[in-house]
Amino acid sequence: MAGSISINVRNNSATVQSFFFFQQPAFPIGQGAYYSNSLFTRALLPFATSGGILTFSTSTQIYAGVQQQLDTLIVGARSGELTASQPIEVTTTGGQANNTTTMMVSPSLGLSTPVNTSGPPVGCFRIITPVFNPLLNTFNGGLAMQAKAGSIVLSSFANLPPNIALDCQPVLKFYVQTGNYPAGTVVDFKSASSTAALCDATPGYSTFEVVYNLDGTWTVTPYAARAKSLG
Numbered sequence: 001m002a003g004s005i006s007i008n009v010r011n012n013s014a015t016v017q018s019f020f021f022f023q024q025p026a027f028p029i030g031q032g033a034y035y036s037n038s039l040f041t042r043a044l045l046p047f048a049t050s051g052g053i054l055t056f057s058t059s060t061q062i063y064a065g066v067q068q069q070l071d072t073l074i075v076g077a078r079s080g081e082l083t084a085s086q087p088i089e090v091t092t093t094g095g096q097a098n099n100t101t102t103m104m105v106s107p108s109l110g111l112s113t114p115v116n117t118s119g120p121p122v123g124c125f126r127i128i129t130p131v132f133n134p135l136l137n138t139f140n141g142g143l144a145m146q147a148k149a150g151s152i153v154l155s156s157f158a159n160l161p162p163n164i165a166l167d168c169q170p171v172l173k174f175y176v177q178t179g180n181y182p183a184g185t186v187v188d189f190k191s192a193s194s195t196a197a198l199c200d201a202t203p204g205y206s207t208f209e210v211v212y213n214l215d216g217t218w219t220v221t222p223y224a225a226r227a228k229s230l231g
Contacts, residue, residue, distance in 0.1 A: 002061035005201050007208045009054040009176055011044045017212060018043045018180040021056045022187050024173035025156035026143035034158045035140070036189040037079055038181035039174075040147060058145050060201075062170045064088045064101045064127050065144030065154045068109055068137070075188045076181065085144045085152045086111040090170065091120045100126040103160070105137065124167045132162045143168050153183050172201040176210050176218070 011017050020041035027034040044054045067080035089097035098114035111127070120126040127141045142157035158166060177196040181187055197218035199208040205222040212218060 002059050003206060004057055004059050005172065005174065005199075005206055005208075006055055006057045007174060007176060007199050007210055009044060009056070009210045009212065010047045011052070011054075011212050012047055012214055013212055013216075014046055014048075014214065016043055016045050017178050019054060019176055019212070020179050020181040020187070022175050022177070022181075022189070022192065023143075023145065023155045024171040024175075025189055026168040026170045027156065027158060034142070034156060035073060035079065036156045036187045036192075037154050038183055038185050038187050039145060039153050039155060040183050041179075041181050043180075056147075056174075056176075058147055058174075060172065061087055061146060062090070062125070063144035063146065063152055064111055064114070064125055064168070065142060065152065065157070066103050066109060066111055066127065066160065067140040067154050067157070069140050069159070073186055075186050077186060078182075078184050079154060079157065079186050080140050080184075082109050083144075083152070083154060084110045086114055088114045088125045090125050091122050093122055097125075099124070100128065102128045103130060103139070103141065105130055105132050105139075109139070119165065120167050121169075124169045127160070127166045127168070129160050129162055129164050129166070134162055141166055143170050147183070151183065156189075174199045174201065174208075176212075178212070 063085040100117040104110040139160040140157040141160040175196040207223040209221040
């Protein structure tokens with residue numbers, strides 16, 4: 001059974017702030033162009049006057065996700081509309097993980113039940129795309145995550161050409177940044193992450209206390225309750 005990760009944000013600035021949450025992209029450097037989406041956003045009053053704490057929670061269960069792309073990808077705009085997802089596992093050393101799913105485009109967008117294959121490297125899962133006309137249909141595909149409320153959001157993705165195998169390498173690193181990016185909208189990961197609060201759950205942390213300080217810096221305190229492993 002998958003665990004969960006919770007990030008509690010306190011606004012120690014003097015004014016109301018909007019915060020958004022996003023994840024480390026699931027693609028190695030050099031693999032090609034990839035994109036990030038916001039997972040959640042909400043405004044928060046100053047703690048001194050409201051006592052308010054903003055909590056973002058996500059399951060550690062990972063999902064393969066595909067999506068019909070909306071027009072051109074623009075930072076701050078939605079990346080797509082119709083989305084399909086499947087819970088999936090990553091390849092482990094000597095394991096029998098169900099690490100591969102196949103995308104379907106007819107009669108509608110979907111993903112097959114994951115099965116075990118020998119192709120994906122350790123720590124990765126694979127999405128296999130069918131033959132389709134990329135001039136008529138454009139798709140995004142990659143890692144999806146489930147918020148505590150139940151919605152599944154495409155966290156990071158690449159454009160999906162026809163008849164290829166896309167390998168994704170999920171990383172349980174999450175970021176908090178100021179700004180208003182609703183879930184499912186494109187984030188400039190390089191720019192947004194450079195001054196964001198990093199919540200690194202890879203050592204097994206499951207809870208983070210994040211403080212946005214008066215001077216615009218962050219203080220992050222992790223707690224050592226173990227999170228479940230990927231998959």
